[in-house]
Amino acid sequence: MTHPSLAVQDLTHDFGDRRALDGVSFEVRPGRLTGFVGANGAGKTTTMRAIVGVLAPDAGKVTFGGEPMTLGARRRIGYMPEERGLYPKMKVAEQLVYLGRVLGVPRATAQARAASLLETLGLSDRADDLLHTLSLGNQQRVQVAAALIHEPDLLILDEPFSGLDPIAMDTMAAHLRGRADAGVPVLFSSHQLDMVERLCDDLVLIHEGRVVAAGDARALREERAGRRFRVAVDGSPGWAPDLPGMTLVEAGRQGTLVDLDDAADPQALLAAAQAVGPVTHYSRVLPSLSDLFAEVVR
Numbered sequence: 001m002t003h004p005s006l007a008v009q010d011l012t013h014d015f016g017d018r019r020a021l022d023g024v025s026f027e028v029r030p031g032r033l034t035g036f037v038g039a040n041g042a043g044k045t046t047t048m049r050a051i052v053g054v055l056a057p058d059a060g061k062v063t064f065g066g067e068p069m070t071l072g073a074r075r076r077i078g079y080m081p082e083e084r085g086l087y088p089k090m091k092v093a094e095q096l097v098y099l100g101r102v103l104g105v106p107r108a109t110a111q112a113r114a115a116s117l118l119e120t121l122g123l124s125d126r127a128d129d130l131l132h133t134l135s136l137g138n139q140q141r142v143q144v145a146a147a148l149i150h151e152p153d154l155l156i157l158d159e160p161f162s163g164l165d166p167i168a169m170d171t172m173a174a175h176l177r178g179r180a181d182a183g184v185p186v187l188f189s190s191h192q193l194d195m196v197e198r199l200c201d202d203l204v205l206i207h208e209g210r211v212v213a214a215g216d217a218r219a220l221r222e223e224r225a226g227r228r229f230r231v232a233v234d235g236s237p238g239w240a241p242d243l244p245g246m247t248l249v250e251a252g253r254q255g256t257l258v259d260l261d262d263a264a265d266p267q268a269l270l271a272a273a274q275a276v277g278p279v280t281h282y283s284r285v286l287p288s289l290s291d292l293f294a295e296v297v298r
């Protein structure tokens, strides 16, 4: 199924005399996992609240499939709020079924979905436990299940990875990937830049209420790639080129890292490596997401 795109256009919002959002615009495309990254207080939660309609922004608009968000469209969003908000004294599965019913899912369907979500999130054995008896990380998994119980057309998740152990993180990541692969636009905020870098197709970087970079994650990194290359020669882990305009950064088991000045030819580096032995790796080094982030917020 093809889902529409979410577009956020020129959102502006003040809290008193503090401008929290200052003309925020970006798109969350169907089938794309979009990571929403920014420092504390940058405006991620406020933007997400405006998207799902719990906050009315001072200016700007949110459209889904080109149409303004209606109440009906909002019911098709799966939202995991920062403040969470499930019922601590209700049983896990019962709670999911209840939330599904509130969103118009027939009881039998909600029961089947709850069981299947708990299974994929590794919580089947806790289905009949009261929520508050689960660890915080497991409560968080239930929170994600709650956001998915009505098979939403759009997922907005505020820090779904915070507080999860590495295994739970992988489970969560696989689940979000699965929803995106099914065509759903997915926007999630996170401070775990390595996870975002590994997982996301698209990025939105926000700084002090303004979007400072947005779009295809790889393209954003490629645009900012310098002239650093990694080359690995089989059997010669410490090899270093001796060529004009090339500065060795490091040489080791991960290969040889070299900075080229503007006049140096990357092919000369490759040829020199090939003269030493079989080349097992040769690539231009892309900046990491944390490099990218540091650069755009400077």
Ligand SMILES: Nc1ncnc2c1ncn2[C@@H]1O[C@H](COP(=O)(O)OP(=O)(O)OP(=O)(O)O)[C@@H](O)[C@H]1O
Pocket: 015, 018, 019, 020, 038, 039, 040, 041, 042, 043, 044, 045, 046, 047
């Ligand atoms: N209800 C509120 N009343 C007053 N100021 C607020 C309110 N909510 C947010 N703010 C302010 O708006 C700005 C943006 O906050 P927001 O919560 O959107 O940031 P964030 O990017 O989600 O941060 P974090 O990563 O810390 O969750 C901050 O300066 C914050 O203090």
